[in-house]
Amino acid sequence: MQSTMFALLAFFISSAAFRAFRIRSTHAVLLGVTALVVILGSVPVGEAVWGQFPTLVAWVMNCLQTAGKRSILIGAALGAIATGMKMIVGAERGYLARD
Amino acid sequence: MNGVLALMMKLILQIFFTLAVFSFLYRDNPIYRLAEHVFVGVAAGYGIVVQFHTVFMPNLVRPLRDEGVRALLLHRQFHLGALLLVIPGILGFMIFLKFVSNYAWLARWPMAVVIGYYSGAAIIGSAQGDLIPQIQANVLPIVRAGAWGRFIGSPGIFTFLDVLYNPILIIGTFCCLIYFFFSKEHTGVTGGAAAVGIWFLMISFGASYGSTVMTRVSLFLERAYFLLKETTMLPGSVQVANWKVTAVVLALLVGFLVAHRIKTGPEKA
Amino acid sequence: MAAPWIEKLEGIDRRAVFLVMGLAITLPLLYPVPLPINPTQPVKDFHRFIENLPLGSKVLVSDDWDPGSKAELQTVSLIVHRHLRDRGVRVIDTCLWQTGPAAVADVLDRIYGKAGKVYGEDYLFLGFKEGRELVMPSLGNSIPATYPADARGTPIGQFPIMQGVRRLSDLAGLISISAGYPGTKEWVQQVQKRYSIPMVSACSGVSAPEYFAYYESKQLQGLVGGMKAFAEYEKLLGGKTGFATLAMTSQAAGHYMLVLLILLGNVLYLLKREMRTWALALALASILLYAYTLYAVSAASGGAP
Numbered sequence: 001m002q003s004t005m006f007a008l009l010a011f012f013i014s015s016a017a018f019r020a021f022r023i024r025s026t027h028a029v030l031l032g033v034t035a036l037v038v039i040l041g042s043v044p045v046g047e048a049v050w051g052q053f054p055t056l057v058a059w060v061m062n063c064l065q066t067a068g069k070r071s072i073l074i075g076a077a078l079g080a081i082a083t084g085m086k087m088i089v090g091a092e093r094g095y096l097a098r099d
Numbered sequence: 100m101n102g103v104l105a106l107m108m109k110l111i112l113q114i115f116f117t118l119a120v121f122s123f124l125y126r127d128n129p130i131y132r133l134a135e136h137v138f139v140g141v142a143a144g145y146g147i148v149v150q151f152h153t154v155f156m157p158n159l160v161r162p163l164r165d166e167g168v169r170a171l172l173l174h175r176q177f178h179l180g181a182l183l184l185v186i187p188g189i190l191g192f193m194i195f196l197k198f199v200s201n202y203a204w205l206a207r208w209p210m211a212v213v214i215g216y217y218s219g220a221a222i223i224g225s226a227q228g229d230l231i232p233q234i235q236a237n238v239l240p241i242v243r244a245g246a247w248g249r250f251i252g253s254p255g256i257f258t259f260l261d262v263l264y265n266p267i268l269i270i271g272t273f274c275c276l277i278y279f280f281f282s283k284e285h286t287g288v289t290g291g292a293a294a295v296g297i298w299f300l301m302i303s304f305g306a307s308y309g310s311t312v313m314t315r316v317s318l319f320l321e322r323a324y325f326l327l328k329e330t331t332m333l334p335g336s337v338q339v340a341n342w343k344v345t346a347v348v349l350a351l352l353v354g355f356l357v358a359h360r361i362k363t364g365p366e367k368a
Numbered sequence: 369m370a371a372p373w374i375e376k377l378e379g380i381d382r383r384a385v386f387l388v389m390g391l392a393i394t395l396p397l398l399y400p401v402p403l404p405i406n407p408t409q410p411v412k413d414f415h416r417f418i419e420n421l422p423l424g425s426k427v428l429v430s431d432d433w434d435p436g437s438k439a440e441l442q443t444v445s446l447i448v449h450r451h452l453r454d455r456g457v458r459v460i461d462t463c464l465w466q467t468g469p470a471a472v473a474d475v476l477d478r479i480y481g482k483a484g485k486v487y488g489e490d491y492l493f494l495g496f497k498e499g500r501e502l503v504m505p506s507l508g509n510s511i512p513a514t515y516p517a518d519a520r521g522t523p524i525g526q527f528p529i530m531q532g533v534r535r536l537s538d539l540a541g542l543i544s545i546s547a548g549y550p551g552t553k554e555w556v557q558q559v560q561k562r563y564s565i566p567m568v569s570a571c572s573g574v575s576a577p578e579y580f581a582y583y584e585s586k587q588l589q590g591l592v593g594g595m596k597a598f599a600e601y602e603k604l605l606g607g608k609t610g611f612a613t614l615a616m617t618s619q620a621a622g623h624y625m626l627v628l629l630i631l632l633g634n635v636l637y638l639l640k641r642e643m644r645t646w647a648l649a650l651a652l653a654s655i656l657l658y659a660y661t662l663y664a665v666s667a668a669s670g671g672a673p
Contacts, residue, residue, distance in 0.1 A: 067299045327397060
């Protein structure tokens, strides 16, 4: 049942993609093109269409998108350290929910 | 005979609940609600039982009882480590005082212990596992070793992309970090770098979206495979094709949903 | 004002989209087409990691998934454990997801139990432990203190596989089969650097882009993420065609259908905004792409994957 609940997401993502995925701006173009490259590169058909397609996808995953992910990891690590220090010294007491 | 019946019931229930959850794609209906409630109840009950047998008993009750209290009372052996387990035991009990309004404030003490523990782990983990290694990994030569040679030897789009590999990682990561620095207004050079950072972030979100699509499709694929292609082995080397059971259960479900639709009328807009 | 047919098509009942998507994924299951599968570098590195493990060495496999992620993670868990078993590597398995142990135990039984491997000597299932990322450094300090007993309640000191194994650094490596939190990210943060343990990850497609940063920084020595990577791994192992390879046709059809929906939605959007030239260009490009894809697939399907 749990896996079936999650399987419903395949349909919702397709419905959302049809209705809401609109390439309206430069940022949307970047997001959309990368998404399309990764979606098509996630199946062997891409390689049948263009033999070098997996090389392109590997470059996108290893290099292009890693830059963004790495910065998110570094930023999140700095945030986690700051928040952890604030909690330990008592500057952050949101977890002590007021009754 | 009992084994065959049990396995057939198991198969029928698996297929029934799978189709019941999929019926939500048509519309919300009592069959889906039944499946949803059964799922929530079973998950909660299963979780409690798992926690009791894998955490509560082996990590608290047995060591405290056997190595602590019994050893002290029966064998006059004093194991401090085992006896100190009474402290986390009491702290665990105090969390449940959240439900007693007069003593709910006592639940903050064990919460503070948990938060402190996780904060400490987060600080060390983030620093050691994310911050330092990722910064180290981004300290790269401007051009990868041998990349220029490969490009000059056989110029092409991919050898050129190989030359750009390190500069893109360095510039991309740096610009994204500048974007996240909100203490300075994003104007001038900072604004330009932040704009480049947003491009790289959009690219990484696009890659995440593409990979998410892959996972979601796989999830449904596996369920469809189970319903239509898999076979179940029963005792006595009897193989049952799942699709046959699926067809019967589906027919019954559709019949019920049609009858329900006739009874309740068309769905409101 | 957009033409009525554009509005109608854009506002189509979502159940029609569901039906189209469902058929696109289901029909190829009944009529699969062999597709070329060539392993990529992260998958080859994962494969090499296990190939380089000495015979009889012990590894910790953390099966951090549950039935909700069974589609992907059970597939790769079966493949990884099969590889470990065939290499003669001994496995100590954990599961940090509360509802995961039953599914993980089933995998272990299918791979090791049915192959005649001895529980407690060749493989051991420690089961679930609450604490999420706090369990990881605890294992790094002392495995018996974290898991006094295995999943069946037997004290772990009784098992031959635990001889000489007190902490993570006594093991040859760590393999994280991860569906989310807690999983590979937490293992890398809490354990990989601190205890200098060689580590690889097999993960769901959702997590793979994030873990590429760890693979790129060599914190992970190999990465298998998503169903296509699982199919590549199956190809490297050889033998009987597994579920991941069989699923590739359906996976491809599902992906191409989704891309078609995105392209169609954008064509309608451009038409609605009276950008007819752009809409026509996008539509033509899409038709060419799909036509060429069908041609390429039919040409390639003559070869086995």
